[in-house]
Amino acid sequence: MSSNHNPHFLSIAPSVLSADFSRLGEEVRDVTEGGADLLHLDVMDGHFVPNLTFGPPVIAPLRKWSNLPMEAHLMVSNPSSLVEPMAKAGVNRLIVHAETDPHLHRLIESIRGKGMSVGIALNPSTPLMVLEEVLGLIDLVLIMTVNPGFGGQSFIEGSISKIRRLMSMKERLGCANVRIEVDGGISTKNVGQVVSVGADTIVAGTAIFSGASRREAISALRSAAGVMLV
Numbered sequence: 001m002s003s004n005h006n007p008h009f010l011s012i013a014p015s016v017l018s019a020d021f022s023r024l025g026e027e028v029r030d031v032t033e034g035g036a037d038l039l040h041l042d043v044m045d046g047h048f049v050p051n052l053t054f055g056p057p058v059i060a061p062l063r064k065w066s067n068l069p070m071e072a073h074l075m076v077s078n079p080s081s082l083v084e085p086m087a088k089a090g091v092n093r094l095i096v097h098a099e100t101d102p103h104l105h106r107l108i109e110s111i112r113g114k115g116m117s118v119g120i121a122l123n124p125s126t127p128l129m130v131l132e133e134v135l136g137l138i139d140l141v142l143i144m145t146v147n148p149g150f151g152g153q154s155f156i157e158g159s160i161s162k163i164r165r166l167m168s169m170k171e172r173l174g175c176a177n178v179r180i181e182v183d184g185g186i187s188t189k190n191v192g193q194v195v196s197v198g199a200d201t202i203v204a205g206t207a208i209f210s211g212a213s214r215r216e217a218i219s220a221l222r223s224a225a226g227v228m229l230v
């Protein structure tokens, strides 16, 4: 039993941003066979973040390579325009940045209306306060532990206190079921700490795709995270 009393099982979500894009299907198959719990797909528009990745036409065919749930992490300035295309591409959870839409409540309803579950992401500089009125309406909070846009960056240490404070907020607002995901700079060195303060969903790009074996990287992360949360 973890000391944080988090009710969720640990989920490991490989970020394909660090995969070999010339053989994306095989990479997705390999992490699926290697024990991943879901796929994390980083969608960037070159505007909200200074990098450009892929969209629904690249995501949809991944279903041929994996039966895992797919979450899309939208780092785009106009997320509402992608809700329907992402649902049609087979995305199961849509994660949008709080900084990108002043009408978060409407956006959340529209994501649900398309049958997807909802995550809200916060940049390192965005306070938890923006979640106050919507925490009860969503499934997951994504705490960015680097500034979004690129893989391979260093974990921002201040994120530990932010995760702790989010755990308190969940308790205060009666939202124990909301998951806490961390994204950026996660490795075997820090995964134990983020899990011990409340994270239950771990995104990892470099840590999974930089070595020779996807399976070994995933299982190293799982064991470094400690016992399974109950």
Ligand SMILES: O=C(CO)[C@@H](O)[C@H](O)COP(=O)(O)O
Residues within 6 Å of the ligand: 015, 017, 018, 040, 042, 073, 146, 147, 148, 149, 150, 151, 152, 153, 183, 184, 185, 186, 203, 204, 205, 206, 207
């Ligand atoms: O959303 C992002 C980056 O903006 C992430 O999902 C990264 O792709 C994580 O990569 P690593 O930091 O684990 O290499």
Ligand SMILES: [Fe+2]
Residues within 6 Å of the ligand: 015, 040, 041, 042, 073, 183, 203
């Ligand atoms: Fe991401």
